Amino acid sequence: MTERKPRKDAARNKAAVFEAADDLFAHCESPEAVTMADIAAAAGVGKATLFRAFGDRGGLIGALVEARLEPVREAVETGPPPLGPGTAPLLRVPALLDAILCFKYDNRHLALALEGSGGSSPYRAGHYGSWHTTLRTLLEQIPGLSGSESDFTAHALLAATRADLVEHLAGARDTPRERLRAELAAFTARVLGDRDRDREAAGGTS
Amino acid sequence: MTERKPRKDAARNKAAVFEAADDLFAHCESPEAVTMADIAAAAGVGKATLFRAFGDRGGLIGALVEARLEPVREAVETGPPPLGPGTAPLLRVPALLDAILCFKYDNRHLALALEGSGGSSPYRAGHYGSWHTTLRTLLEQIPGLSGSESDFTAHALLAATRADLVEHLAGARDTPRERLRAELAAFTARVLGDRDRDREAAGGTS
DNA sequence: ATCCGAAGCGGACCGCTGGTCCGTATTCTA
DNA sequence: TAGAATACGGACCAGCGGTCCGCTTCGGAT
Incomplete structure (x- = not known):
């Protein structure tokens, strides 16, 4: 019930991931060509951060x-x-x-x-x-x-x-x-x- | 123009692969769950045979x-x-x-x-x-x-x-x-x- | 029946992917 | 400012599609 407020860095990373992913998908040839590692690198975060935030x-x-x-x-x-x-x-x-x-x-x-x-x-x-x-x-x-x-x-x-x-x-x-x-x-x-x-x-x- | 006739075993293997693949896709949950190795094993052939016969x-x-x-x-x-x-x-x-x-x-x-x-x-x-x-x-x-x-x-x-x-x-x-x-x-x-x-x-x- | 070149075989092997682990750094609370 | 909870990140893993190469098997010519 009581929702824990997310930490600042978590929110900021999430936003960075969104932006990076959007950009990568927009500019790459096929969606399959964009890997999770790519997104993580482009967003400047670790790969695990992606999976922790979004599951898969x-x-x-x-x-x-x-x-x-x-x-x-x-x-x-x-x-x-x-x-x-x-x-x-x-x-x-x-x-x-x-x-x-x-x-x-x-x-x-x-x-x-x-x-x-x-x-x-x-x-x-x-x-x-x-x-x-x-x-x-x-x-x-x-x-x-x-x-x-x-x-x-x-x-x-x-x-x-x-x-x-x-x-x-x-x-x-x-x-x-x-x-x-x-x-x-x-x-x-x-x-x-x-x-x-x-x-x-x-x-x-x- | 002159089509080389395929060897017997090649034809037989191809047929076996068809049957095995059909069967596997029919009985498995998701198509993604059926791997090439599975098909090869079910057909009783090596994996390379699949790729040689069908490319990918x-x-x-x-x-x-x-x-x-x-x-x-x-x-x-x-x-x-x-x-x-x-x-x-x-x-x-x-x-x-x-x-x-x-x-x-x-x-x-x-x-x-x-x-x-x-x-x-x-x-x-x-x-x-x-x-x-x-x-x-x-x-x-x-x-x-x-x-x-x-x-x-x-x-x-x-x-x-x-x-x-x-x-x-x-x-x-x-x-x-x-x-x-x-x-x-x-x-x-x-x-x-x-x-x-x-x-x-x-x-x-x- | 036999021989021999060639077509075919198969499983070890490779690169890469999505996904996980755990020691470390950061943030919030008091 | 101290401590606990939370999040981080890159090394790590399993499994996939796909390839390689030494060995087997086929089939036509003799």
Whole structure:
């Protein structure tokens, strides 16, 4: 219950590790190429400090992602529309997916490192369950989607924002950010059964 | 051009390795828990034989998956409708996705091992590009989907059949095979803009 | 049947990784 | 300022993917 306040140096080291890891993942070729020893050296701490603070490699990456993800989560939980609560599901679902996509695009290195961290599937990572629940709940409020469908639909929509897919499109194939967003938005609209969009797509050739 | 015929023992060993690997991946907890040494021992061969025959771990898993995948590929390339060519895209796309889903469901262990093999993203695996091209080509023939959309749509649809998602639903959450198929089919129908399905889903609550 | 070159074999071996241990240095409390 | 609790760090370990090289086995030619 009584939380011991962490020592100063511990906090400072933790921050240094975060910064060093973020930097290394951002500049190195593959996430696998960044070793724990590298991070420790870059942060100017001993290797054991990493493991004491974060448990294991997955824990470190997870904590890092969680930290960078917090603004997004907050914007979703207590923010203005269309991301925040109180928005019509038909508007909020696309907004949510767009936010996730943008995060994964802007933090590709981290998201990629997380999803590829060891053998544990990304579906057991804490935040995935959270996104899924939020999304499923929203989908259930949309008429025309049966309840049992919304669970799978939420998974499928989230799968369209998988980090390695984003990396494949953005990194290897140079798809611009805005275009990716537009395509995900169009896809989402299709799934949600947006008739206007159908008509527009059938009409314009652009 | 002139292919040297492989020696008998080489062929036999290769087959033994396939069988042993398949078995190990099927019965072990996580794909990462199966080491090359394990496979070699189970097949009754030396470790070097594995690497000589398949290059590296990824090569072995890739070859294994490719072998198991061949019937499916053949059914798609030269088979009867609705999977084979000459089927209306609106019918063939769901059939294709269903076939992929079934394969990944029935060979979860292998598909999981492949997608999680090392750091190389599954998007560089040979067959992914093949599926994607087929799917995109089909989507382009469906009116109401602009050409630029079909590329991303193909990716997104394939993402709904990712091995770890299938494993999450089928393995951890015990979703039955037929139900998964039905859900993917419903999702696909939505993406393809099936109006009948929309109406049905809006009407019935089941 | 025999012989011989070559293709194949296997297990000892290597480099490197994630992860641990324990003597030492630092920080908080009184 | 003294003492105990906490954190540090680099040497250390086990296990992995992958390689090497002396030996075995195959198969075509005689």
